[in-house]
């Protein structure tokens with residue numbers, strides 16, 4: 001698995017555990033399930049900025065970038081380009 | 082590092098203290114008992130320039146910096162006994178006027194911000210719901226697009242100013258599947274079909290600040306009244322929370338200052354066992370702790386306001402300020418009652434009202450537990 005996908009899947013599973021959700025599929029809606037909520041987004045952003053050479057701006061925080069693991073991976077990969 | 086206030090700030094402080102003593106302290110004990118809001122006081126404050134202080138001149142404000150705002154709100158809290166009124170004003174400034182100033186269109190600013198600065202219109206911030214308080218974005222009020230309008234459905238609770246408000250800043254979800262990123266803010270005018278304001282809610286303290294529920298039933302709002310972009314509600318809320326957590330309790334620091342003066346005077350005058358009670362170390366130390374709490378609160382407030390002005394305030398600093406100042410106000414009020422003995426427990430003495438007013442500080446703008454969560458998260462816990 002690509003390192004980006006692996007790391008993102010890892011942090012999302014960690015956030016899901018807080019919500020007592022055992023598994024998350026690449027297309028599960030993270031926002032609707034509350035896995036990425038207003039508290040988790042802060043932790044997630046810190047993690048992504050720490051792990052990858054990217055800076056996330058306010059404008060980036062839109063559902064299209066955070067809806068599921070797939071869109072999150074696409075977002076991070078596009079930022080790294 | 083220069084901690085001194087400017088000459089302008091010092092003279093503004095004296096002017097505000099004179100104004101508050103002269104114009105805002107009528108019948109506070111009776112109005113508190115009757116849960117009575119003072120529209121007269123609200124308008125007087127607007128005339129004095131309070132509501133417009135930090136907002137741009139083109140919308141009727143005076144463009145003051147945020148440290149000056151902190152100094153002025155503290156001065157009001159020191160000299161004005163009606164803390165319900167000050168809370169109501171501060172709530173409008175930090176949670177309605179501020180997002181309007183930062184995210185509003187020119188038309189929205191002219192229509193809503195300007196008359197709020199002048200005191201003609203009153204605004205209410207409608208986020209909390211019966212099912213979502215600390216988990217503010219777990220809200221269930223919906224907004225559905227319908228042509229040039231949105232249709233809002235849901236209910237809001239604990240809404241400060243609602244019984245007297247002309248404009249309601251309502252948070253609703255426009256995209257359920259987008260969680261907190263699907264929340265959008267709307268400006269709903271009083272009298273809109275489908276908007277209903279509930280009966281005033283009775284409270285422990287801050288009784289002169291009116292509060293009620295707000296119901297939205299098929300309430301039609303023009304799309305032009307959306308504040309910010311679709312899905313921007315969380316950003317708008319986060320920005321206003323920085324102001325709110327920093328500044329909302331500035332008046333409470335003024336109350337601490339007044340309590341210390343009252344305690345020192347009382348401890349010097351009141352004699353027991355043949356000597357002033359201030360001569361007993363237990364009493365003196367309690368007042369010393371009040372003074373230390375006051376000074377540290379003031380430093381946190383000014384520092385956070387300064388950082389906010391520079392655009393450098395972190396969530397942790399805002400949360401620390403809100404947490405520490407609110408807890409200090411409460412402890413200071415308890416201490417003031419203790420120093421005054423049985424007299425402090427009576428309504429006439431007015432210290433008991435400060436205590437009742439201070440309890441809310443641990444709840445609104447995020448409870449103390451939520452502030453601690455934010456600080457813990459910022460520490461990497």
Ligand SMILES: Cc1cc2nc3c(=O)[nH]c(=O)nc-3n(C[C@H](O)[C@H](O)[C@H](O)COP(=O)(O)OP(=O)(O)OC[C@H]3O[C@@H](n4cnc5c(N)ncnc54)[C@H](O)[C@@H]3O)c2cc1C
Pocket residue numbers: 172205206207208209210213214215216238239240241242287441444445446447448449450451454
């Ligand atoms: C005087 C006053 C004025 C207000 N004005 C307004 C207003 O104008 N507009 C508006 O929208 N709202 C307003 N509110 C509502 C206020 O924002 C909420 O009361 C507050 O956010 C707490 O929500 P809640 O009351 O539903 O309590 P809950 O969220 O149900 O909390 C109950 C208890 O559980 C604790 N708790 C909850 N979650 C956690 C957690 N994750 N970790 C640890 N502890 C937790 C809380 O700290 C609290 O002790 C006002 C409240 C007051 C008291």
